[in-house]
Amino acid sequence: MNDERMQVLQMVASGQVTAEEGGFLLAALDHDGAPAAGGDAVAAQGRPRYLRVMVTEHGEHGKKVNVRVPIQLLRAGVKLGTMLPDQAKDKVNDALRQKGAAFDISGLKAEDLDLLLEHLDDLTVDVEGDKSSTVRFSVER
Incomplete structure (x- = not known):
């Protein structure tokens, strides 16, 4: 084992x-x-249905977050984002920049979400701060 x-x-x-x-x-x-049959994990297993985000703190208490987000909700959010007026997009982008995320939401498209999900089959990020944590992203089919 x-x-x-x-x-x-x-x-x-x-x-x-x-x-x-x-x-x-x-x-x-x-x-x-x-390895997936045929070489393409997404095609072999079908379309993703959920994005799971799990956060676990290492140590005594092991506090955790376990969120399961329907992919359809993410797709709807991307579509709604395209309908925002330019002034609203600018405010969102400014807020993101203030939080340290230099990201332009006006460039986000549904195809980008699909591409991200294809490559996000299982991603783990170790976070160092006051407490050491692990954040795991995965796609459920």
Whole structure:
């Protein structure tokens, strides 16, 4: 048994994650090593239905966030964003810049979301700050 699987099992045993979340993490680990038939993971498994974001803090308390966002909601948001007046887009872009995210929402298109989801099959980001945390993004079909 590899270290990552053992770590997930220990997190379940200590109550840091539920058994369901542990199963999700184990399935994601299994998916990492299994190539999709035909070479295209998205085509082989169908269209993505949910974006899952899980945040786990390492340490004593192991506080976590577990959010499952329907992809249709993201698509609707992208479509609504195209209907915003230019003045509103400028205000949103200014607010994003103030928060440190230099991003222009007027350039966001539905095709960009599809492309992002194709490449976001399983992404883990380690965050260092006051407490060390791991943020995991994955797509569920």
